[in-house]
Amino acid sequence: MKAGPKAAVDDSPLPWRPRSTGSARFAKFCERFVKVPKGTGALTPLRLRDWQRDLVGSVLDADPQPRTAGWMLPRGSGKSSLMAAWGIYELFTGGEGATVCVVAVDERQAGIVFNIARRIVELDDDLASRCQVFKEKLRVPNTDSTFHCLPAEAKRLEGLDYTLAILDEAGVANRDSYEVLSLAQGKRERSTLVCIGTPGPNLADQVLLDLRQSAAEHPEDKSLVWREFSAAGFEDHPPDCEHCWELANPALDDFLHRDALHALLPPKTRESTFRRARLCQLASDTDGAFLPSGVWDSLSTGVGIPSGREVVVALDGSFSDDTTALLAATVSPTPHFDVIKVWERRNGDDDYRVPVAEVEDEIRDACRRWQVAEIIADPFRWTRTLQVLESERLPIVEFPHSPSRLTAATGDLYSAAVNGRITHSGNATLAAHVAAAVIREDARGMRLDKASRSRTAPKIDLAACLVMAHSRATWRATHKKRGKTRSFAA
Missing domain, CATH: 3.40.50.300 (P-loop containing nucleotide triphosphate hydrolases)
Structure with missing residues (x-):
């Protein structure tokens, strides 16, 4: 499209006089x-x-x-x-x-x-x-x-x-x-x-x-x-039922290719999402859980991340008195995750506030322990901390929680988990946060969320760190040009 005033156009009718209606x-x-x-x-x-x-x-x-x-x-x-x-x-x-x-x-x-x-x-x-x-x-x-x-x-x-x-x-x-x-x-x-x-x-x-x-x-x-065009009424059939595929997809084997449906079958995508998007069945999750039962436990190695490894560090920082979490992930196409630390209010402690200075010191300690390629965080309400750390020449990477970014990163993490392309240390708090996370889908995409907005609802901060850390760890592992890592080790 050319900018500026538009040229004059042909004002004659289309050369077309059909008799049909x-x-x-x-x-x-x-x-x-x-x-x-x-x-x-x-x-x-x-x-x-x-x-x-x-x-x-x-x-x-x-x-x-x-x-x-x-x-x-x-x-x-x-x-x-x-x-x-x-x-x-x-x-x-x-x-x-x-x-x-x-x-x-x-x-x-x-x-x-x-x-x-x-x-x-x-x-x-x-x-x-x-x-x-x-x-x-x-x-x-x-x-x-x-x-x-x-x-x-x-x-x-x-x-x-x-x-x-x-x-x-x-x-x-x-x-x-x-x-x-x-x-x-x-x-x-x-x-x-x-x-x-x-x-x-x-x-x-x-x-x-x-x-x-x-x-x-x-x-x-x-x-x-x-x-x-749907396979409604056949929800009892498995998602790979080709009878249902043919009912719901009039373009199948024409301009919709059958191998694409095979490639999207669960567990590569969530079953409820596949049924809605590809079969037009009115399916909803029974509990909304992020991962199918047993998947997270199967990925545990029981081993942490050795000192000196190249890692990314993800921060999910809360405002005022909520939970704050730090997570490390090895830079690898198959990253390994471990918890650094979690700060949360204890029951009955109404005076609790997030110890921001302590969080910053923990990040510095992580940079002494590992070769930290990136420190990842959503800058919302933590801009000052990120600026302070960046002034110390630490590798800050902002990860704004925009819907488009979170949708892509959440989908990538889900696919990696169900296909065994990640591992973790078996940390019990991390397992609890992942188990508490549910998927929210709306017009802007899908993302992790709490099952309830109640202050007493189970926390998911480490799961939020997991999404960011996986996205950046795998990106760095697949791109040859890497920024300088930072370590304070003597």
Whole structure:
């Protein structure tokens, strides 16, 4: 996309006069103007599969056209590309002032569909010559039609007027945003909100499943149409049941490759997550535990980390009177973990405060004992300590607890644990913190958390250290260019 004022575009109609209507007309538009932007079949004309045409036909072939559509499909079904193609079709053929908006949990997610749509326009001369491309908007000046993306923030969606709205990842979408989108209808004779996604982790409260229930309870309601591809009802089958795979994945052995599903089978991913994301089954964890039973115990060697080894040190520092923890991990593709020290309030000690100076001295002692490559911590509320240690030329590495970073690091740690790519000393406090950790999944990803927000809930600070230490220890082990390690040993 070039910056600055946009050049004039061709104001003539598309050279296309089909006699078909509904989904058949959309299918012909795809063959004529839409090229697959990436993946299997890239740069070839998009030829809709029967199941894709049936999905779009549930809206375009219905009379009257429904105001809301709910589609539940597993990951890897090409739903983003399908919705992008439908959005472009509406942009160019929806008439005067057609408006297409893509709404997702954040701008990055909304941008996935938008960027596919942008690429579809760029790959066809007839489309590109009639469309202006902006950073977050496509515009056809001849009809003043627009295609744009927005985050699912209710305040930013007020006042919308659309012909087609796409609520992506409706399994984790904000309910207020869904309601604002729904209530925006009525200004046009024809407009549809399509809510599409896989089931989210919170089965008790999510837009996608509410639409599913409403469609089942009110089949006479023509304003709502529901379609799903799932293995629902076969939750008693094992996750590697290929019968369930074929039920839930219409793209299997087409542009969804079977070996990818094999590669993601538990324990490489959590079983409940695999069932929701790949089979669209309504699965939830029985206890939310981070690791399957017995995995952590099987990784114990009963041995600590010898002096002089190259290690990273992770600090999970609390504010005021909560638990603070230090953990060491050897720099290795298969790191070994041991506890340095944990500070926590004793029952009845209302005057307890985290001994910050003592924590700093313990870190210095660790640098005398081992070759410390990194001292890792989230700087939140511990900035001064990190600055003091860094002024002493100790190797401080900040590890901000952003959702994207924690999601990736937590997933890597889980995979390493269940596949035996880590070991630990068998420290009882570390085992207790790992056992107390649960997974929280939401629109921003997954991360470790306490089972309860109560002050008396079991602590997980060493588990938080484990996530950081594993991420950095394995990174350093696989990158040849390493920073200087620090030791105070004489």
